[in-house]
Each structure stands twice: as C-alpha cells, then as structure tokens.
Amino acid sequence: MSSLDQALRAALLARQPLLAELHSQGTDCYRLFHGSQEGASGLTIDRYGPQLLVQSFHTALERDALLAAHALINAELNLDLLLVYNDRSGTNSRIDRSDAVYKAEPQALVDMIGHEWGLNYRVRGRHAGQDPLLFLDLRNARGWVKANSAGKRVLNLFAYTCGVGLSAAAGGAREVCNLDFAEGNLAVGKENSALNPTLAPMQFIQSDYFPAIRQLAGLPITQRRGQKLPSYPRLEQGQYDLVLLDPPAWAKSAFGTVDLLRDYQSLLKPAILTTAEEGVLICCNNLAKVAMEDWREQVLRCADKLGRPVREWQVLPPAADFPSSDGRPPLKTLILQF
Ligand SMILES: C[S@@+](CC[C@H](N)C(=O)[O-])C[C@H]1O[C@@H](n2cnc3c(N)ncnc32)[C@H](O)[C@@H]1O
Structure with a gap:
C-alpha cells in the first residue's frame, strides 16, 4: 500500500462521523483530504456534489496515484464521483491546463450542482479563475x-x-x-x-x-x-x-x-x-x-x-x-x- 493510500484511508476513517452529520444537514461539499495536515503536503481532495476535485500545489501527482485515490474514495463513499484534477504546482498556483497527467472526461466538466446547509451551489471543475467556486x-x-x-x-x-x-x-x-x-x-x-x-x-x-x-x-x-x-x-x-x-x-x-x-x-x-x-x-x-x-x-x-x-x-x-x-x-x- 502506498503512503498516500494509507494517509487517505486514515483521513476517510477520521471523517466518518463528520460526513454523516454533513449529509444529514444537506451538505455534499467538503474536504476529504487536507494534505498539509494529513500526510501529503500540497495535496487537497474535495467533494463538490457529484464531482471529486483533486488539486496539487507543490508537485504534480502521478497518474496511477491519482486514479487509485479516485477509486478508493468512490469505494469508501459508495459513490461514482466524477474526477477533475487541477495541477497547480506551477507559478502562482495557476492550473496547468495542458492536463499532462490526466484529462477529465467531458461529463466531469459540465456545470453541476453541489449542496451546503440545504442550499444549491454552482459547481464547475474548470472555469476562467483558479479557485473552486465555493471555499x-x-x-x-x-x-x-x-x-x-x-x-x-x-x-x-x-x-x-x-x-x-x-x-x-x-x-x-x-x-x-x-x-x-x-x-x-x-x-x-x-x-x-x-x-x-x-x-x-x-x-x-x-x-x-x-x-x-x-x-x-x-x-x-x-x-x-x-x-x-x-x-x-x-x-x-x-x-x-x-x-x-x-x-x-x-x-x-x-x-x-x-x-x-x-x-x-x-x-x-x-x-x-x-x-x-x-x-x-x-x-x-x-x-x-x-x-x-x-x-x-x-x-x-x-x-x-x-x-x-x-x-x-x-x-x-x-x-x-x-x-x-x-x-x-x-x-x-x-x-x-x-
Ligand atoms: C478570498 S475571496 C472571498 C471569499 C468569499 N468571502 C467567500 O465567501 O467565498 C476574495 C474576493 O475578493 C474580491 N476582491 C479582491 N480585491 C477586491 C477589491 N479591492 N474590491 C472588491 N473586491 C475585491 C475578489 O474578486 C474575490 O471575489
């Protein structure tokens, strides 16, 4: 088992009570892995409704590690989240839009809806700006x-x-x-x-x-x-x-x-x-x-x-x-x- 795999499993386990609470509050947008504190500095993995947004800020992820993380999260959460990977390890944390590691499927990049506190939010894996649309x-x-x-x-x-x-x-x-x-x-x-x-x-x-x-x-x-x-x-x-x-x-x-x-x-x-x-x-x-x-x-x-x-x-x-x-x-x- 890779060290990322291990760290991600621990992060998902630690979040079980929180995720149950968030789901009951009408929230499906949350951080699943906060790398700086959970064993992979510069890596964040967020769920935005139907989408899984992986972002790297220090070094690009390897394709196999990215796909393994996606598969593990889908299995643990019993979901089929659509993967978007934004590598932001370049200058000024700007997204590398050449997608050298992984190119999202077209259906992962359409406009979607995420929920928080029972409200609907626009979710968009790629747009003109750098940050996700909801902090x-x-x-x-x-x-x-x-x-x-x-x-x-x-x-x-x-x-x-x-x-x-x-x-x-x-x-x-x-x-x-x-x-x-x-x-x-x-x-x-x-x-x-x-x-x-x-x-x-x-x-x-x-x-x-x-x-x-x-x-x-x-x-x-x-x-x-x-x-x-x-x-x-x-x-x-x-x-x-x-x-x-x-x-x-x-x-x-x-x-x-x-x-x-x-x-x-x-x-x-x-x-x-x-x-x-x-x-x-x-x-x-x-x-x-x-x-x-x-x-x-x-x-x-x-x-x-x-x-x-x-x-x-x-x-x-x-x-x-x-x-x-x-x-x-x-x-x-x-x-x-x-
Ligand atoms: C960190 S975000 C704020 C997050 C926001 N409060 C939220 O709830 O998600 C920063 C925002 O400040 C805006 N901004 C930056 N400088 C500004 C200025 N001088 N006047 C007005 N808006 C500004 C940007 O357009 C951006 O939308």
Whole structure:
C-alpha cells in the first residue's frame, strides 16, 4: 500500500462521523483530504456534489496515484464521483491546463450542482479563475450566518460567489447586499441565487471595496498623490445589522491595497462603521502566518479606538474536514458583537 493510500484511508476513517452529520444537514461539499495536515503536503481532495476535485500545489501527482485515490474514495463513499484534477504546482498556483497527467472526461466538466446547509451551489471543475467556486473552510461561518440572519440587513464584503449572502437569504434576512469588484464572481453569485428560487432576491454591487465601504461608512474617498481615480458606483451612506468581511490575503487596485499582514485596519475600520449599533461583524483573516491572538488584539483595539468597543467576541474555527494539529488553522474567523 502506498503512503498516500494509507494517509487517505486514515483521513476517510477520521471523517466518518463528520460526513454523516454533513449529509444529514444537506451538505455534499467538503474536504476529504487536507494534505498539509494529513500526510501529503500540497495535496487537497474535495467533494463538490457529484464531482471529486483533486488539486496539487507543490508537485504534480502521478497518474496511477491519482486514479487509485479516485477509486478508493468512490469505494469508501459508495459513490461514482466524477474526477477533475487541477495541477497547480506551477507559478502562482495557476492550473496547468495542458492536463499532462490526466484529462477529465467531458461529463466531469459540465456545470453541476453541489449542496451546503440545504442550499444549491454552482459547481464547475474548470472555469476562467483558479479557485473552486465555493471555499469549503468558510462553511461554518455560512452556517452561523444562516442561523442568525432572520430579519437582518446583511452586507457581504468581498462576496466572491455570494455564498454568505445566499446563507443570509436562506436564514430570512430582510435585505442582502453582496459586494465584489469581479463581474465574473458576481455572475456566479447570480447563478447561485437562481439555483435557489424560493429565496428572496439579493442585491449585487460590482465595485472596488475601498470607495464602496467608505461611502457606506460616510468617510471621504481620497485621491492618492494627485492621481485621478477611476469611476466608481455611487452609494448612499448606510448601516447593516450583520456584516461579513472576508478579504483575500493581498490585492492591489487603483483605490488601495488589501494587505492582511500589514494593514488589516484600513479594511476593518470602515466595516466597523458600517455595522449598526448592536450589530454583528464577522471578520476573517486567511493568512497562515498571522496568529489568532495578535490579529484579535488588533481587531479589538481598532474597534475601541473608533469608540465602538466589542461587547462580546467568539472564534469560529473551520469544521473537522480542515484539521489542524496545532489548533491554528490558516483561516481565522471572529464574530464580533457590538
Ligand atoms: C478570498 S475571496 C472571498 C471569499 C468569499 N468571502 C467567500 O465567501 O467565498 C476574495 C474576493 O475578493 C474580491 N476582491 C479582491 N480585491 C477586491 C477589491 N479591492 N474590491 C472588491 N473586491 C475585491 C475578489 O474578486 C474575490 O471575489
């Protein structure tokens, strides 16, 4: 038995209780193998509904090992999952679209539907972007939002494919607004909305974060050293009862830089100001090298300085399909009650 085979068997065995729980909750999208913690660094294996998505980030898998992993998972789960292999071991974790190791069958690459917390999500093994359309480590946060959105005005910042917004709509939110600058990501969000036709419609704002959140917070939008700013949609100042802030680790635009290591504050400050009195802000930091304790101190200090002290906070770790032996998962989530 190869070492990958052994590690995968152990991972599947450890997940048995979690998978039973997820299936009973209407979830069929989850991580089956989290290589960095389970014995094959740089390898992830995820189920997205009918599809099995294998991704390698350090070295390409050998074809035989890939096919053996696929067969083992199908046998253990008693399913016939369609295999997609994205080798991302090249520069900047970009997918090698030449498919030198394995070319997916055409039926594995059609648009499919996956489920989470009873909701339908668009699943697509290959698309113009690099990442899968649903980030699985945020599942618990989406569950929390679904359970705590009734009657609330919800703002989903860096919305990507709008999973958090969809969860809020399913939880009975009064209003849901998804904000992201990428048209393609919001287009998938609109597909996700259409895949759940019984939910109330959501709002989609295509805008850079900085001008949008500063307008919502009632802060001025400053030009940088005489540089003319690109145009941006005009928004009314407003507050929301539940705000989710889940930015990428680093991104630069004409309006500012998203930098979770050096400057979380400039993202957080306007998001706090946009959270209503007695509202909730869920904020995330997915940078592995940032320690929860340091980041939490920064976050709480920022709120204090703004005269909006946090009444209660709670850490929301990812579920057991993202194990971390040291209790320090890369994705850190804080729920702040004002
Ligand atoms: C890590 S994803 C966020 C994940 C998302 N919260 C979810 O629930 O899946 C990062 C998102 O931020 C968006 N983004 C990056 N920089 C941005 C900016 N300056 N303004 C608005 N959106 C931005 C990207 O388009 C992408 O959709």
